[in-house]
Amino acid sequence: MRAVIDTNILVRALIMPHGTVGPVLQRLRHAEYILLYSQPLLEELADVLNRPRIRDKYGLNETDITTVLRLMLLxxxxxxxxxxxxxxxxxxxNKFLGVAAAGQADVLVSGDEDLLVLHPFEGIPIISPAEFLRRLDERDTDKPV
Known part of the structure; x- marks a missing residue:
């Protein structure tokens, strides 16, 4: 599955790995989907994670941030x-929509109402993280053992 994931979801998955969106990064680590990104999306994530307020509040260090950025690249x-x-x-x-369209995404994952109201965008479903994880689970159960 080819997915564009809103920056806020990736940040939440990193700072709360045991929360409801934590599995989004865990499943990326296990190559259960392909994360589509652009240079501006990568830069936005790095910028948000490097904000002193975010780093201090959630105890993020350089290793945490580098690890998630390398995971995106890998x-x-x-x-x-x-x-x-x-x-x-x-x-x-709009940058998320541009990546989704250019990358022929299967889904765009967001909790942002400004994006969710556009569902579907050019045939691309815009879905919540919970729906995304459900679809990954559903796909996994359809695989032969």
């Missing part, structure tokens, strides 16, 4: 959006 696929997308009411979220 298990992900870099995508360069091919056209501008301007449909989202929050212009900062």
């Amino acid at each position: 298990r992900g696929e870099a995508v360069t959006p091919t056209r501008p997308i301007t449909v989202c009411r929050d212009p900062k979220d």
